[in-house]
Amino acid sequence: MRKLGTFDKPSKVGKHSIKKNNSQQSQNKLKNLISKVPFIKRAQQEKVELSKSNQLSKTVLKEIVPGIGYVFHSDYFEIGNEVGQILSIIPEKNADRSLPLFWTYRLLPKNLGNDVKTHFIQQISTKEKKWIDDNLVATSKAINQSIAETKNTSLDKQNVSDQVKDLFQIQEDVKGGKYHGSEFKVLLKAPNIDALDRAREKYKLDLAHDFEGVTTDVFEGQQLDDFKNIFYSPDNQLGREKKMYSSYELAGGYYLLSKGIEDMTGEYVGIGTGDYNNSATIFDVDNWDDHIIVASDFAARTLSHSKNDYGTHLRMGSLWGMKIAQAALIEDHRVVHLVLNNTSLHDIHDRKLGIDIRPFTVDIMMGKGAINPFEAFGNEGEEGTAYAVLAKKLRLMMAQLSPDLTSIDLNKYFTEIFEAFMIDSGFWKTNAKENLDTISLLGLPHKEYKVLHDFYMYLDTYLEIYKKQNNSQGRESVERLQGAFKRMKDENGDLFDLKTNESVDETQTAPQVIYDFADILDRGKEIAMAQLINSLGYATQNLKRGDVVIIHGTEYISNEVKEFVEDTLDRLHKRDVRVAFIYDNLKKAIKDREFNQINSANYTIFGSMTNDVLEDYIQTVGATMPVALKDAIQSRDDRLIYLSRGKEKALFELDLIL
Structure with missing residues (x-):
């Protein structure tokens, strides 16, 4: 390490201070430190006071912020029931003249004790x-x-x-x-003081063995300042620049696979893998503006929690879905979950693994109906679009429930009869385009809209008309429609032959809404798709810029329904509403590229892959991967995550905190 400047040598390590500093100055420093913790930093920036309309953030942050912060002593700190220490690597005069390939590997703390956790942190500043x-x-x-x-x-x-x-x-x-200043820090954490001292002395001996003239020391009395500055440029860290490198030297000790992701506004989501220096992945989950894709074949599992901890009702994709929702909620955005994969989003809190989302969440069990298929939804001034969407929705619902209906039945006769039905009911007019401002279709009390039974009875009118006209095609078509609507009424009337329940109105303003389709899937996929079609417009009508729709189990959406869903999502995108596609099958996520637009996703989060799935992925997205990265991704490790965001890639072991 060739030094062009000088550095301040720290004081020798003194005896551990046992007296806590409770002065106002220390408390202020502690508050300032806590405000820099990544996963709550965004919510505290600029010290903006939360208004009454921002009760959501208060509720969420109250659950997330640690109950007990850091307590700093002269040369160590307490965190919970453990103790920690920040070490600085110090080169002496004429130290380390030889730097072999991957030399930073020798700096990594190793084998310091089973209960000792270490993080090796390197910051770099390029000189003018x-x-x-x-x-x-x-x-x-x-x-x-x-x-x-x-x-x-x-x-x-x-x-x-x-x-x-x-x-x-x-x-x-x-x-x-170029020439670079660099600073190496080691964050040690141990269960007690004795284990911490043993780990530090063991690391000091390892450095002396691997690097002549290199040691490690503590800035006595300055652990708080060192902690606050640990992610800052070397120019702003204690001791100033202690090590200087040319670009050539620095490259010789760098990563094998990728730099990883370290967002300034991010939060900890896991530990990098596949490299010598497996650093923490610090990821801003809410940094996206259009759509993202999450796909994994595995049940939920992280470094901190096993499958048994999470239970059988939560998949890996939906675990990410909850984190995506949490990140959006903290930023005061609303979130709508469409749950098609039988996952339980409340199970996390029930198992004491995350915050309780019930105080700011409305649950709608779609197996109990709740939304009238014949009610139109939309904002004032959108009557024309709302009517077209309503007619298309009903045609598509009937196609799902009665595949024997022909295109003539639906596109010709149903469309004609439905328009007459809406005109006679007072919701539409013959010359509608010229009189949209006089049409009463949107925003009416739920009880004023017609229901399935009303339309079924209305079909009799047209059956008699076609009989009198000797219109055999029309008569036969209406008879098929009658049979289809009768089955819909008799077999699934609890879902589709009802007025919209006024209790669901709170979903239009609730911070988070979960539409759960699990019960309907047990009845049949076609019924679940009909209910998805029925509820999608209502569920998303009041979402605004930055709000999020999360579809859990996207692969369950039938191909026949995707066009309708795409049209709805296109309208949402025009309002800058964001969409997260969650898949429980990675191969299906890749093959669903036309629907999920994988090549233009803001970021993708995928689990480990088999060889054939990886080849499909590379071909689909046009990716180029080094052999080492390919080998690392091809695994059955259910905690492994491959994150791709533009040109940034990260491979890490998942450790989400909810």
């Missing part, structure tokens, strides 16, 4: 050309002075010779390249 030139001149003068003052001992001569070689090598390295 003027800084390099000025320090080269200053260093050259210092070496010339050293030569003049050199004694005739072989050791002194060797030291000066090394410095001269360093200067010439630095001059060569920086030609066409």
Whole structure:
């Protein structure tokens, strides 16, 4: 490590302070520190006071913020029932003249104890050309002075010779390249003081063995400041620059696969894998503006919790869905979940693994009906669009429930009869386009809308008309329609032959709504699809910019229904509403590229893949992967996550905190 500048050596490690500093100054520092914790930082930026309309953030943050913060002592800190310490790696004069490939691997703490956790943190700052030139001149003068003052001992001569070689090598390295300041920190955490001391001394011995003239030490009395600055540039860290590298030197100790993702506004989601230095993945889950895709073949499992902890009713994809929702809620956006995969979003809290979402969530069990298929939804001034969507919705619902209906039945006769029905009921007009401002279709009390039974009875009118006209095609078509609507009424009247329940009105303003289709799936997929078609417009009509729709079990959406869903999502995108597609089958997610638009997703989160699925993925997205990354992804590790966001990639072991 060739040094162009000087550094401040820390004080020797003193005895552990046992007295907590409860002064106002320390408390203020502690508050400032807590405000920098990644997963609550965004909600506290600029110290904006939450208004009454922002009760959601208060509720969510109250559940997330740790009950007990950090307690700092002279050379260590307490966190919960454990203790921690921040160590700085200190090079002595003329240390580390040889840097082999992947030399930073030797700096990593290893085998410090089963109960000891470590994080190796490196920050880098690139120097301006003027800084390099000025320090080269200053260093050259210092070496010339050293030569003049050199004694005739072989050791002194060797030291000066090394410095001269360093200067010439630095001059060569920086030609066409850059020079960088770097700072290495190690965050130790142990169950008690004795284990912490043993781990630090073991690490110090390891450094002495692997690097001549390198040690580790603690800035006594400054653990709080060191902690606050740990992710800052080396220029702003305690001790200033202690290690300097050319680009060539720095590259020799860098990662094998990828840098990973370390968002400034992110939160901890897991530990990198596949590299020597497996750093934490710090990811801003809510940093997206259009659509994202999450897909995994596995049940929920993380580094902190096993499958048994999560139970059998939560898949990996939906675990991410909950984190996506939580991140959006903290930013004051509304969230709508459409649950098609029989997952239980409340099970997390029931198992004491996450916050209780019930205080700010409305649950709608779609197996109990709740929404009248004949009620139109939309905003004032959208009557024309609302009527067209209503007619299309009913045609598609009938196609799902009665596949024997022909296109003539639905597109010709149903459309004609439905329009007459709406006109006679007072919801529509013959010359509607010229009189949209006089049409009463939207925003009426739920009880004023007609229901399935009314339309079924109305079909008799047209059956008699076609009989009198000797219109055999019309008569036969109406008879098929009557049979289909009768089956719908008799077999599924509890779902479709009812007025919209006024209790669901609170879903239009609730921070989070869960539409659960699990009960309907047991009746049959076609019935679930009919109910999805029926409820989609109502569920999303009041969403605005930044709000989120999360579809759990997207692969369960029938191909015949996708066009209708796409049309709805297109209207949402025009309002800047975001959509998250969650899949429980990775291969189906990749093959569903036309629907989920995988190539334009803001980011994708995929679990580990088999060889054939990985090849499908590479071909679909046009990806290029190094062999090492391909080998790492092809695993049956159910905690492995491959995150792709534009040109940024990260491979890590999942450790979500809810």
